[in-house]
Amino acid sequence: MSTRLSPNARRTVRRVAPFGVIWLLVDHVFSVSNYAAVGSLSADSHEGIQLDAGIYVFASLASFAVGCLVGVVELLFLNRAFAARSLGAKLVGKTLFYVAFLTVVVVVLYPIAAAMEMGTGLADARVWDRLGAFAVSMESLSTGVQITASLVVSLFYAEISEHLGARVLTNFLTGRYHTPKRERRVFLFSDMKSSTAITERLGHARYFEFLRAYYDALADAVVRHEGEVYQYIGDEIVVSWPEEAGLRDANGVRCALAMRAALRARAGWFEREFGVAPDLRAGVQTGDVTTGEIGALKKEIVFTGDVLNQTARIQALCKPLGEDVLVGDALAARLEETDGWTLRPVGDQVLRGKERPVALFAVDVSETKGAGAAVHQTAEPV
Numbered sequence: 178m179s180t181r182l183s184p185n186a187r188r189t190v191r192r193v194a195p196f197g198v199i200w201l202l203v204d205h206v207f208s209v210s211n212y213a214a215v216g217s218l219s220a221d222s223h224e225g226i227q228l229d230a231g232i233y234v235f236a237s238l239a240s241f242a243v244g245c246l247v248g249v250v251e252l253l254f255l256n257r258a259f260a261a262r263s264l265g266a267k268l269v270g271k272t273l274f275y276v277a278f279l280t281v282v283v284v285v286l287y288p289i290a291a292a293m294e295m296g297t298g299l300a301d302a303r304v305w306d307r308l309g310a311f312a313v314s315m316e317s318l319s320t321g322v323q324i325t326a327s328l329v330v331s332l333f334y335a336e337i338s339e340h341l342g343a344r345v346l347t348n349f350l351t352g353r354y355h356t357p358k359r360e361r362r363v364f365l366f367s368d369m370k371s372s373t374a375i376t377e378r379l380g381h382a383r384y385f386e387f388l389r390a391y392y393d394a395l396a397d398a399v400v401r402h403e404g405e406v407y408q409y410i411g412d413e414i415v416v417s418w419p420e421e422a423g424l425r426d427a428n429g430v431r432c433a434l435a436m437r438a439a440l441r442a443r444a445g446w447f448e449r450e451f452g453v454a455p456d457l458r459a460g461v462q463t464g465d466v467t468t469g470e471i472g473a474l475k476k477e478i479v480f481t482g483d484v485l486n487q488t489a490r491i492q493a494l495c496k497p498l499g500e501d502v503l504v505g506d507a508l509a510a511r512l513e514e515t516d517g518w519t520l521r522p523v524g525d526q527v528l529r530g531k532e533r534p535v536a537l538f539a540v541d542v543s544e545t546k547g548a549g550a551a552v553h554q555t556a557e558p559v
Contacts, residue, residue, distance in 0.1 A: 197245040199327065200327045205237075239286050248335075251331075279328070287307075356469065357469030358469065359466070359468075360419065360468055361420035362418060362468075363417065363418040365488070379453070383451070395439060398436045407480065420511075434518065434542060458495035458502070459503075460488050461503070461505065462491055463507050464484025465482050466485070494526055518541060
């Protein structure tokens with residue numbers, strides 16, 4: 178049985194692990210600051226824990242674990258719970274939650290560390306006497322400041338990561354694309370069918386809610402097929418993969434099929450909520466790009482190369498050719514045979530603005546296998 182983590186699990190680990198690292202680093206910054214101030218890593222008081230090797234390792238592991246736990250709570254629960262709340266309600270609600278949460282953390286971890294230092298067990302009354310003394314001491318205030326700093330930095334990271342994407346933020350922090358790099362990538366361009374008519378029918382305000390639900394419905398398919406959202410442009414979404422990842426298990430093509438299947442699986446919910454169900458068309462192609470940071474007033478990681486223009490033109494041909502998903506020749510030549518769908522040639526097509534024709538292939542899905550590529554059947558977008 179394969180022990181490889183699923184794309185969803187890998188994404189969760191990539192998003193949560195930085196919280197643990199942040200808490201560990203802040204803990205060490207405060208420890209170094211304390212050492213610089215008083216010449217010791219330990220607090221010089223009865224209430225403070227005197228560090229030895231064992232307690233230091235325990236404290237480091239506890240900081241990392243608490244950070245990861247904050248990441249799990251923030252990303253998987255609180256973000257959803259407060260998604261529809263105003264900024265004020267979100268700030269008040271999260272503050273109250275974290276005050277209670279971190280109080281429990283201190284009440285649990287302090288007695289363990291105190292028992293380790295004293296060489297006794299948690300049943301020893303002296304441990305709990307120290308906890309009471311700690312609660313009303315300056316050490317408690319110092320610990321509160323440290324925890325608050327860790328929380329502020331990690332939540333700031335969460336907000337930035339949510340807007341940029343975890344991988345993009347990591348690339349910025351590591352400077353991976355500070356110098357432009359040439360690489361091969363797979364691109365998927367998709368847009369919503371009949372978006373203009375839907376806008377006129379719903380009106381702009383209601384259409385915005387519809388569009389948000391539309392993108393939410395597509396998110397799981399992108400994650401499960403290891404895609405990276407490059408851009409949202411109106412009702413169009415651009416997804417990208419390093420070529421190896423896009424070719425693996427035909428992720429690029431299967432993602433397009435899963436996105437379409439996700440919308441069709443949720444058609445009933447869209448009909449009930451908005452009176453209309455969305456569908457999409459998609460073009461997929463691979464090729465060379467130059468990737469780098471660009472921008473004077475606002476930095477972005479940008480892809481440049483003919484493959485982006487090609488993929489956009491391929492997607493635009495879906496409507497006149499009457500196809501939902503079209504694959505370009507360069508990608509089709511690299512795909513291995515798959516179970517559940519096949520590529521059907523639709524001839525050489527001259528793409529707008531290009532002189533040389535490109536061979537295109539439609540994706541036909543086996544009725545017995547279905548187009549969903551293991552789409553999750555849920556009542557509404559997640």
